[in-house]
Amino acid sequence: MNVAFRQTWKNHTGNQSIQPLRWCVPETLDDAVQAVKEAEELGCTVRAVGSGHSWSDVALTPGFLIDTSALGRVLDLEPGLLRSGVDPSVLVRPQGGIRLRAFNDYLDSHGLSLSNMGGYDAQTVAGVMSTATHGSGIGFGPIVDSICSIDLVAGGGELFRIEPADGPTDPEAFAARYPGRMLKQDDDWLRSASVAMGCAGIVYAVLITVEPKYWLKEVRVMRTWAEVAADLRSGQVLRDNRHYEVYFNPYRVEGLHRCVVTTRNRVPPPQALPKDKLERHPLTEIAAALPLVQRIIRFLFDRLPRITPEIINNALESLVDDGYTNVSYKVLNIGAANEMPAYSMEIGVPIERAVEAVERIQGIAEQRRKTGDVYHTSPVALRFVKASPAFMAMMHGRDTMMIELIMMAPTQGGFELLGVYEEALAELGGRPHWGQVNYLAGGRERIRSMYPKFDTWLEVMRQLDPKGTFDSPFTKRVGISGRGFLPQSSSGSA
Numbered sequence: 001m002n003v004a005f006r007q008t009w010k011n012h013t014g015n016q017s018i019q020p021l022r023w024c025v026p027e028t029l030d031d032a033v034q035a036v037k038e039a040e041e042l043g044c045t046v047r048a049v050g051s052g053h054s055w056s057d058v059a060l061t062p063g064f065l066i067d068t069s070a071l072g073r074v075l076d077l078e079p080g081l082l083r084s085g086v087d088p089s090v091l092v093r094p095q096g097g098i099r100l101r102a103f104n105d106y107l108d109s110h111g112l113s114l115s116n117m118g119g120y121d122a123q124t125v126a127g128v129m130s131t132a133t134h135g136s137g138i139g140f141g142p143i144v145d146s147i148c149s150i151d152l153v154a155g156g157g158e159l160f161r162i163e164p165a166d167g168p169t170d171p172e173a174f175a176a177r178y179p180g181r182m183l184k185q186d187d188d189w190l191r192s193a194s195v196a197m198g199c200a201g202i203v204y205a206v207l208i209t210v211e212p213k214y215w216l217k218e219v220r221v222m223r224t225w226a227e228v229a230a231d232l233r234s235g236q237v238l239r240d241n242r243h244y245e246v247y248f249n250p251y252r253v254e255g256l257h258r259c260v261v262t263t264r265n266r267v268p269p270p271q272a273l274p275k276d277k278l279e280r281h282p283l284t285e286i287a288a289a290l291p292l293v294q295r296i297i298r299f300l301f302d303r304l305p306r307i308t309p310e311i312i313n314n315a316l317e318s319l320v321d322d323g324y325t326n327v328s329y330k331v332l333n334i335g336a337a338n339e340m341p342a343y344s345m346e347i348g349v350p351i352e353r354a355v356e357a358v359e360r361i362q363g364i365a366e367q368r369r370k371t372g373d374v375y376h377t378s379p380v381a382l383r384f385v386k387a388s389p390a391f392m393a394m395m396h397g398r399d400t401m402m403i404e405l406i407m408m409a410p411t412q413g414g415f416e417l418l419g420v421y422e423e424a425l426a427e428l429g430g431r432p433h434w435g436q437v438n439y440l441a442g443g444r445e446r447i448r449s450m451y452p453k454f455d456t457w458l459e460v461m462r463q464l465d466p467k468g469t470f471d472s473p474f475t476k477r478v479g480i481s482g483r484g485f486l487p488q489s490s491s492g493s494a
């Protein structure tokens with residue numbers, strides 16, 4: 001295991017950084033166990049990091065930073081441990097530190113595919129699981145809902161395999177092979193540990209359900225917000241399309257809020273499509289990736305902020321496309337747009353309040369423009385996610401519209417504007433994404449009001465982390481910290 005001292009870790013945009021006491025890069029399961037045990041002996045906290053894609057402080061620790069980049073392989077499925085009747089052909093066991101890009105390549109080479117994914121493929125499997133990262137399609141929950149088994153290094157270096165009550169592992173076979181490990185087949189444990197924001201320990205590996213390789217066709221059309229709002233009230237567009245999402249301009253231009261609606265649906269493998277239908281907007285892709293273009297856009301936002309609404313409209317126009325077909329994971333990844341220097345907040349609201357939430361955002365954006373010449377500097381994205389059983393997923397217990405509030409970096413007043421959005425959407429039941437910019441600071445009572453199974457989650461965390469080894473500045477800020485996750489007393493602080 002490689003260990004560094006006095007090294008500064010930064011996330012990929014540089015808005016979060018920490019200088020931990022030790023930066024550890026475990027290469028094996030034993031390395032990870034050793035790091036946790038040593039940290040506890042020295043009275044230090046532990047936090048695992050992956051790709052550093054989170055814009056929040058979720059990964060920061062002043063203690064032992066566990067860099068999972070060397071835990072990036074696909075492991076043997078261990079078929080001898082599977083219950084009778086479990087189909088191994090739709091199960092794959094990646095390590096937690098593997099990035100989606102490499103995992104997708106592996107799946108593709110074996111004729112397999114994820115059922116759904118988000119628009120970016122540089123995150124790790126453990127990262128997207130632990131923060132309930134998602135794609136768009138009301139028939140799909142977050143990616144974590146495809147995971148049926150988690151191998152975890154918990155407090156004290158204890159090793160757990162956590163599964164649902166009817167999990168895929170045969171208990172007797174597991175006990176015979178791994179007598180020093182704990183197999184916990186319990187629905188509440190899986191629903192707690194699957195979205196734990198690093199609080200349950202270090203995710204070593206997971207068992208994920210996949211499906212045979214398939215192709216998607218993506219179509220992007222220009223609409224007005226009035227048209228999109230009517231479609232969302234009906235709900236038919238969500239039922240008719242495998243994947244459906246919206247980008248909208250928070251500002252009116254010539255009296256209209258412009259939107260781009262993206263639909264993605266399964267199609268047979270392409271036979272004779274022209275090359276331009278097998279790739280996404282070559283010119284747009286090149287422009288988004290060029291540093292010169294990025295600098296020009298930032299210059300315009302900084303020096304000529306009042307043309308921001310027109311710039312956003314032009315950006316939306318560039319996305320329009322009558323058809324792009326490819327293997328699923330290439331279509332679901334939004335491409336070079338991920339390279340733009342930006343940060344974002346994402347808020348999940350109940351699907352029945354979708355239109356109200358968007359119109360509240362539009363009103364705030366306009367009010368801030370008029371009052372302080374502050375502008376939102378990117379289209380706003382709307383994605384739609386099925387209710388999740390994971391207790392701390394933003395879409396737990398309800399079909400959800402996730403609102404991604406993207407800002408070009410730097411945007412004058414951008415972080416402050418995001419704070420206003422978060423407060424306004426909280427009134428509509430909004431739940432901020434754990435891994436994106438958020439200002440959650442109301443303590444346990446606020447989290448308890450947002451997540452009805454929070455106390456069950458806390459109890460599972462207490463058993464996985466009895467000494468508070470995985471506490472962090474993030475857990476203290478949002479109110480889920482405290483040694484051993486002990487219940488809050490009536491006189492104590494959150």
